[in-house]
Amino acid sequence: MDSYRIKVVETLKKIFKDKSYSNIVISNDIRNIDLRHQALYRKSVLGVVEHLMFIDWIINQMSNTKTKKMETDVLVVLRLAVYQMFFLDNSYENMVVSESVQYIKDKGNIRASKFVNGVLRNILRQKKELLEKMEHLPREEYLSVKYSYPAELIKRWQLQFGKNKIEEVLSANNAEAPLEIRVNNMKISRDELLKIFNEKGIIAERCKYAHKGIRILNPIETDKTEEYKKGLFSIQSESSMLAGQILNPAEDSLVIDMCAAPGGKSLNASEIMNNTGKILSRDIYPGKLSLIEKEKQRLGLNNIKAEAYDATVTDETLIEKADFIIADVPCSGLGIIRRKPEIKYNRTEAEIKEILNIQLKILENAAKYLKRGGMMVYSTCTTNKEENLDIVMEFLKHNKGFALEDFSDKINDFPDAKKGYIEIYPHVHGMDGFFIAKIKRL
Numbered sequence: 001m002d003s004y005r006i007k008v009v010e011t012l013k014k015i016f017k018d019k020s021y022s023n024i025v026i027s028n029d030i031r032n033i034d035l036r037h038q039a040l041y042r043k044s045v046l047g048v049v050e051h052l053m054f055i056d057w058i059i060n061q062m063s064n065t066k067t068k069k070m071e072t073d074v075l076v077v078l079r080l081a082v083y084q085m086f087f088l089d090n091s092y093e094n095m096v097v098s099e100s101v102q103y104i105k106d107k108g109n110i111r112a113s114k115f116v117n118g119v120l121r122n123i124l125r126q127k128k129e130l131l132e133k134m135e136h137l138p139r140e141e142y143l144s145v146k147y148s149y150p151a152e153l154i155k156r157w158q159l160q161f162g163k164n165k166i167e168e169v170l171s172a173n174n175a176e177a178p179l180e181i182r183v184n185n186m187k188i189s190r191d192e193l194l195k196i197f198n199e200k201g202i203i204a205e206r207c208k209y210a211h212k213g214i215r216i217l218n219p220i221e222t223d224k225t226e227e228y229k230k231g232l233f234s235i236q237s238e239s240s241m242l243a244g245q246i247l248n249p250a251e252d253s254l255v256i257d258m259c260a261a262p263g264g265k266s267l268n269a270s271e272i273m274n275n276t277g278k279i280l281s282r283d284i285y286p287g288k289l290s291l292i293e294k295e296k297q298r299l300g301l302n303n304i305k306a307e308a309y310d311a312t313v314t315d316e317t318l319i320e321k322a323d324f325i326i327a328d329v330p331c332s333g334l335g336i337i338r339r340k341p342e343i344k345y346n347r348t349e350a351e352i353k354e355i356l357n358i359q360l361k362i363l364e365n366a367a368k369y370l371k372r373g374g375m376m377v378y379s380t381c382t383t384n385k386e387e388n389l390d391i392v393m394e395f396l397k398h399n400k401g402f403a404l405e406d407f408s409d410k411i412n413d414f415p416d417a418k419k420g421y422i423e424i425y426p427h428v429h430g431m432d433g434f435f436i437a438k439i440k441r442l
């Protein structure tokens with residue numbers, strides 16, 4: 001087996017057996033992969049997780065031992081092989097089978113290697129029939145298998161977006177997420193950085209909505225570039241950048257970021273404020289704060305103070321102190337399935353309900369810290385209305401001194417910005433699914 005494929009198998013084992021997050025395991029393991037193979041390595045790992053229900057359905061059609069009962073080595077090798085056969089260039093199918101078999105043989109398990117050989121050869125022979133059989137499943141089961149989404153989530157999205165839109169929604173959330181970066185306006189302008197990229201053969205363009213954003217079209221190892229090391233840019237999704245653009249914190253003000261780690265929105269705010277004033281960046285997990293400290297150094301920012309604090313607990317020392325607040329609350333993450341595909345299998349309806357109280361509590365505390373005339377953004381990376389507009393409306397119902405603020409001067413093409421909030425969807429805007437509301441203390 002090619003060394004990068006062995007690495008894919010090893011990474012997948014960590015994700016399936018140890019239940020580790022794909023983005024964290026990938027960013028650790030990718031360091032040992034040859035530069036030429038990194039893009040394919042990432043695509044393969046994420047691809048297997050993304051298409052897991054499809055892949056397991058195929059395997060279970062052709063194997064008497066079901067995937068639930070298989071030992072990890074065998075299961076992971078089969079999953080990767082089926083992914084390659086159905087979703088990657090299929091001209092190497094025979095090689096995929098022989099390398100998968102060899103991998104299990106090398107582990108000393110001859111019996112299992114024969115089993116892998118039998119299952120994969122059968123799948124290869126009946127590829128077309130299997131796809132036809134899938135198409136004849138009852139509609140909701142078919143959608144669930146074809147796009148790999150639990151029935152519960154499909155039901156939720158059919159209600160939200162309509163039955164006629166559902167395939168578009170499912171497929172957009174399976175698409176590869178674009179690589180977006182935020183220009184550090186303290187050090188360079190967006191056009192100057194684009195010019196440098198252009199000279200270096202990095203294909204990039206301006207983001208459509210985020211004024212500080214660049215979309216990189218050919219995959220590169222951004223964090224290894226000289227420009228990254230010099231702090232000229234950071235990796236941040238366009239949706240996430242928009243929270244800062246919409247809040248637009250003024251120079252010399254006090255900003256409180258209630259849930260700050262790993263720091264993307266605090267760092268953006270600091271750049272927007274030209275490193276003036278003060279930003280209090282808090283997160284409940286002390287271990288995550290070091291990332292903010294590291295990034296501050298790289299970007300040349302020193303107006304950020306990172307500290308551990310539970311945002312659901314009121315801090316009496318901050319009452320009516322802040323000019324601006326960022327409440328980027330923990331959420332179900334249903335808007336970033338493209339980047340963390342396991343989210344679609346892991347979120348139960350009960351968990352989603354549980355998080356609502358935390359979100360409302362954090363927003364209520366944030367409101368207490370805001371001065372009269374101050375502004376805050378409430379944001380999530382989910383498309384779930386209950387965690388978004390419903391929370392904001394519930395808050396406004398009980399807090400009469402606050403109102404949604406029109407920010408249509410800060411963003412184009414989002415009619416709701418006039419009403420004080422936007423809902424971003426991968427299937428509509430090609431960006432991560434996000435919700436951003438701007439609330440003013442009257």
Ligand SMILES: C[S@@+](CC[C@H](N)C(=O)[O-])C[C@H]1O[C@@H](n2cnc3c(N)ncnc32)[C@H](O)[C@@H]1O
Nearest residue numbers: 259260261262263264265283284310311328330
């Ligand atoms: C959506 S992430 C924040 C991302 C960050 N704003 C950024 O742009 O990089 C939510 C954060 O909330 C933190 N968190 C969860 N519960 C919290 C609580 N009760 N108090 C403060 N932070 C909390 C999590 O550790 C997580 O880092």
